[in-house]
Amino acid sequence: MTNNHSKASSSPVEIAEKAGWDVIVVGGGMVGATAALGLAQQQFNVLLLEQYEPDLSWSTQQPYQVRVSALTRASENILKALGAWPGIEARRCHAFTDMHVWESSSEAEVHFSAADIHQANLGHVVENSVIQAALWEQLLAHPSVTIRTGDEVVDLSLTSQGAEVFLSNGESLLTQLVVGADGAASKTRQLAGIELTTHDYHQCAVVGCVETELSHQNTCWQRYQADGPFAFLAMPDNQSSIAWYLPIEKMQWALALSDEAFAEAITEASANKLGQVIKVGERGAFPLIRRHANHYIQPHFVLIGDAAHTVHPQAGQGVNLGLLDAAALIDTLANARQQAPEKDWSRRSVLRRYERWRRGDNVIVQRSMEGFDWMFQQDQSVKNKLRSKILPLANQATPIKNWLMSQVLKGREVLPSLAQ
Numbered sequence: 270m271t272n273n274h275s276k277a278s279s280s281p282v283e284i285a286e287k288a289g290w291d292v293i294v295v296g297g298g299m300v301g302a303t304a305a306l307g308l309a310q311q312q313f314n315v316l317l318l319e320q321y322e323p324d325l326s327w328s329t330q331q332p333y334q335v336r337v338s339a340l341t342r343a344s345e346n347i348l349k350a351l352g353a354w355p356g357i358e359a360r361r362c363h364a365f366t367d368m369h370v371w372e373s374s375s376e377a378e379v380h381f382s383a384a385d386i387h388q389a390n391l392g393h394v395v396e397n398s399v400i401q402a403a404l405w406e407q408l409l410a411h412p413s414v415t416i417r418t419g420d421e422v423v424d425l426s427l428t429s430q431g432a433e434v435f436l437s438n439g440e441s442l443l444t445q446l447v448v449g450a451d452g453a454a455s456k457t458r459q460l461a462g463i464e465l466t467t468h469d470y471h472q473c474a475v476v477g478c479v480e481t482e483l484s485h486q487n488t489c490w491q492r493y494q495a496d497g498p499f500a501f502l503a504m505p506d507n508q509s510s511i512a513w514y515l516p517i518e519k520m521q522w523a524l525a526l527s528d529e530a531f532a533e534a535i536t537e538a539s540a541n542k543l544g545q546v547i548k549v550g551e552r553g554a555f556p557l558i559r560r561h562a563n564h565y566i567q568p569h570f571v572l573i574g575d576a577a578h579t580v581h582p583q584a585g586q587g588v589n590l591g592l593l594d595a596a597a598l599i600d601t602l603a604n605a606r607q608q609a610p611e612k613d614w615s616r617r618s619v620l621r622r623y624e625r626w627r628r629g630d631n632v633i634v635q636r637s638m639e640g641f642d643w644m645f646q647q648d649q650s651v652k653n654k655l656r657s658k659i660l661p662l663a664n665q666a667t668p669i670k671n672w673l674m675s676q677v678l679k680g681r682e683v684l685p686s687l688a689q
């Protein structure tokens with residue numbers, strides 16, 4: 270843990286007396302905003318520090334955003350329980366009912382359908398800015414939340430009694446718990462001295478929104494090919510969000526293509542599944558790296574969301590895992606305070622409970638992405654044969670398929686109460 274500022278740290282007694290906030294959440298993205306709102310709803314006094322002021326203005330004329338997330342039922346439940354879901358529906362989201370996964374060399378395929386498990390849908394595709402705006406709307410209206418934007422965290426002092434956050438403007442803030450929700454390049458994780466284990470996929474994801482000649486039929490389509498998977502995620506107005514996975518050397522090439530050449534390349538990558546791509550919007554590209562923090566906790570400090578872990582996005586699980594982290598943390602802290610009001614609810618044994626709850630689930634998802642990658646990424650003949658046998662078998666194994674759908678939709682581990 271670092272503490273290299275010239276200012277002397279406050280003593281534990283001072284911290285306990287002066288702590289202005291029960292919790293300081295650093296990072297107001299989808300996961301940090303969820304944690305801040307849920308903790309405030311459990312009567313914790315919360316300060317949210319976000320480096321950028323998000324654009325909360327909204328119009329249906331707004332072009333579709335580059336970054337979207339496929340939300341599971343567990344995530345939907347969390348956002349509903351927090352009161353943010355109506356704000357999402359009032360803006361823009363799209364329920365998908367089916368998922369088609371197929372393989373380029375054999376055209377073997379698996380089809381998942383919500384109807385098979387008696388569900389209305391398999392999830393919703395939502396723009397990230399919509400999720401953040403709906404959460405911030407609730408945060409801004411909550412009396413137990415203070416939001417500050419524009420200040421950078423430059424140091425942390427973590428003691429056995431509490432935490433002190435030092436800002437770039439020279440101010441220092443006392444709290445009982447710092448929640449690091451500041452994304453994959455988390456500064457708070459570094460300041461807390463938590464190391465990362467990483468794996469570079471040498472791949473990038475090219476993303477954006479496109480319009481296709483044929484209807485997407487409320488279906489998410491994923492094609493596996495030699496370079497990596499290609500996906501269409503169903504959006505409103507027959508738009509589809511694309512995720513095109515390419516070797517990292519092709520990232521600049523894909524970004525530099527003219528709109529016409531890009532539309533042509535996507536039509537080809539999707540094997541014309543939805544006919545010609547007729548219109549393309551803004552696009553972006555992200556190098557793909559798996560990261561996992563070696564610990565999620567330090568004294569009076571905890572990591573959630575991408576600050577703790579990033580996964581390969583091919584199964585759209587990143588923010589879903591982050592929302593489960595936030596919901597599990599809310600449960601853990603609220604239960605600890607309720608069960609022993611006389612004790613410090615942010616003590617190590619409580620934070621360890623949160624860490625044990627979430628770490629295993631996050632590892633399972635990260636590892637299963639590795640399995641997909643191994644199976645599909647390299648175009649070797651043995652794997653080709655294996656895939657062309659496994660996919661049709663999987664397609665016919667209805668009970669297994671239905672179990673898989675339920676697991677992905679609802680979440681795997683013991684679910685936090687907000688997610689149920």
Ligand SMILES: Cc1cc2nc3c(=O)[nH]c(=O)nc-3n(C[C@H](O)[C@H](O)[C@H](O)COP(=O)(O)OP(=O)(O)OC[C@H]3O[C@@H](n4cnc5c(N)ncnc54)[C@H](O)[C@@H]3O)c2cc1C
Pocket residue numbers: 295296297298299300301318319320321337338339340420421422450451452453455456457474476512555573574575576582584585586587588589590591
């Ligand atoms: C191509 C791609 C596709 C994806 N698709 C899906 C999908 O379909 N489904 C899914 O579940 N996940 C998906 N993900 C993953 C998902 O986008 C991330 O898991 C999610 O954005 C993480 O949210 P977060 O709030 O933890 O972090 P972030 O979204 O990174 O938010 C961090 C916040 O902290 C702020 N911040 C950073 N540093 C500081 C600081 N020092 N002080 C104050 N504030 C700070 C930032 O401004 C930001 O607002 C995808 C990822 C990629 C790359």
